[in-house]
Amino acid sequence: NAGVTQTPKFQVLKTGQSMTLQCAQDMNHNSMYWYRQDPGMGLRLIYYSASEGTTDKGEVPNGYNVSRLNKREFSLRLESAAPSQTSVYFCASSGPAGGHTQYFGPGTRLTVL
Amino acid sequence: GENVEQHPSTLSVQEGDSAVIKCTYSDSASNYFPWYKQELGKGPQLIIDIRSNVGEKKDQRIAVTLNKTAKHFSLHITETQPEDSAVYFCAAGDSGSARQLTFGSGTQLTVLP
Numbered sequence: 750n751a752g753v754t755q756t757p758k759f760q761v762l763k764t765g766q767s768m769t770l771q772c773a774q775d776m777n778h779n780s781m782y783w784y785r786q787d788p789g790m791g792l793r794l795i796y797y798s799a800s801e802g803t804t805d806k807g808e809v810p811n812g813y814n815v816s817r818l819n820k821r822e823f824s825l826r827l828e829s830a831a832p833s834q835t836s837v838y839f840c841a842s843s844g845p846a847g848g849h850t851q852y853f854g855p856g857t858r859l860t861v862l
Numbered sequence: 863g864e865n866v867e868q869h870p871s872t873l874s875v876q877e878g879d880s881a882v883i884k885c886t887y888s889d890s891a892s893n894y895f896p897w898y899k900q901e902l903g904k905g906p907q908l909i910i911d912i913r914s915n916v917g918e919k920k921d922q923r924i925a926v927t928l929n930k931t932a933k934h935f936s937l938h939i940t941e942t943q944p945e946d947s948a949v950y951f952c953a954a955g956d957s958g959s960a961r962q963l964t965f966g967s968g969t970q971l972t973v974l975p
Contacts, residue, residue, distance in 0.1 A: 753905075780961070789871070791951055791965035792906070807962070808863070839905055849961045850896070853905035 751775055753854035755840050761860045762830045770825040770857050772840030780843045781823035782807075782851065783815060785836040792839065798823055830861045864889040866954050868966025875942050876974050883969045885952035886934045892954040894961060895928060895935045900949045900968075909950075910937070942973045 794807030898906035
């Protein structure tokens with residue numbers, strides 16, 4: 750039981766490049782989330798998916814797109830990376846069996862030059 | 863939307879002393895208040911949570927108190943140990959199945975041996 754896994758762990762991009770961050774969970778959770786973490790600002794919600802087939806914007810969605818590929822996987826895409834998107838990205842999942850507690854992955858550290 | 867403020871941003875205590883971290887929230891509809899611990903290079907991990915129908919909850923050396931009238935909640939760690947050193951985040955959210963959480967900005971706790 751791996752919980753929430755994220756790939757890659759580290760990534761360096763140049764301004765304007767695109768990339769997709771991958772997230773998968775094996776806890777049979779319905780809901781999945783993408784956050785970004787910046788120094789002194791806590792975690793801010795980018796997008797979330799309440800259930801397979803649905804996605805909704807969070808607090809800071811601009812510059813990102815998401816895909817809920819199936820119940821297990823939720824990806825985050827940066828179409829044209831900007832230096833302001835340099836951050837640590839965390840994926841999380843939650844489900845009724847766990848009282849809707851959010852369980853986090855280990856994070857992806859992204860640098861945009 | 864919800865706004866969560868967390869204080870202090872840094873806290874140093876001697877091993878064996880107590881540590882208290884405080885948070886306030888703005889949305890009276892929030893009814894779920896988790897606390898997460900984040901160790902260096904890892905994702906946040908839930909350590910305790912409280913729901914609005916409870917005023918206090920305790921788990922060994924960790925306790926959380928909630929004052930819904932004043933819209934504030936606190937984390938108390940007693941008999942601190944060096945392994946308690948980490949960043950702690952409070953959060954507030956609603957009771958929906960896709961529980962959206964708003965996080966505080968974090969407290970860096972250092973336990974000095």
